[in-house]
Amino acid sequence: MSSVHFILYSRSYCHLCEDMLHALEKFRPAYDFTVEIIDVDADEALVRRYDELVPVLVGQRQGQPAVQLCHYFLDVAAVEKFLL
Secondary structure (H helix, E strand, C coil), X not given: CCCEEXXXXXXXXXXXXXXXXXXXXXXXXXXXXXXXXXXXXXCHHHHHHHHHHCCEEEEEECXXXXXXXXXXXXXXXXXXXXXX
């Protein structure tokens, strides 16, 4: 099981969300990680927190706090640094 887990805060019909997920998946051949996609519109608290920032990518390592890595577009350098 991977110790790296990503959460993509997303919403339906969001092309930026789809683009971020596809860009993240390009790391899969070199790194082992899981991805959970959460629809912010299903939770009012998430809408208040992330509404204008969607998509938002959060990374988490087992036993460590979650870290917001980027929003709108995948920050390749931030993701690579997190994966190392």
